Amino acid sequence: MKYDFNNNLPIYIQVMDEIKKKIFNGSYLFGTKIDSVRDLALEYGVNPNTVQKALSELEREGLLYSKRSSGRFVSEDIELIENFKKEIIVEKVKIFVKEMEELGYSKEEIIKLIEELN
Template identity: 40%
Template sequence: MPASFDASKPIYRQLATQIYWRILREEWKPGEKLPSVRDTAVQFGVNPNTVSRTYNEMERDGVVETKRGQGTFVTENKEVLLELRENLKQEQISQFTKEMKEMGFSTEDILSGVERYLKEEEND
């Protein structure tokens, strides 16, 4: 099923983020081969050139490794994966807090709301 993308951001970056989330959820484990460029393009409903650019960016980030003639694999470097996890967490927190402050919520309002939400989640 093709993914929906935000027109205000480059598709290759959004695609990389979606793949990073899958890696962090261990849908693709360290050392595991990623789907081919063509298969990923079909899965996400994008041009194969976009996927190729995405894989190249991910390789520059050190999250994947391309082995000539074999394909693209998730790195086995745990430090890189931990750094990726932390970076994505900080991006999400930054985006969330920025939007909440734009809506007029104070730091205290945000913290109390998050605490209340997490407590309710624990009780479900």
């Protein structure tokens, strides 16, 4: 799959975001091995060094961990992963609400629109 990266954001951050999506949506299960740097670089169409930087940052955040000579694995800390997921959701909702308010909608109108979609 070819990814269309945003020029306004470093590619390694966008790669991190894509890997986070796979963790959060269950494509990468807790404790499972993720694809190799080389495979991810091919998948995303980026330099392996870019993937390496993204994976290192995800390790630093605690979402991944390394096993010597075995590769990288998704954290088994479900609470940590759920907290990261919630932070992302809250941020996206704040952006959505702000944009809707800029269009002139009140919070009540936004809630009504969302309820109508369900």
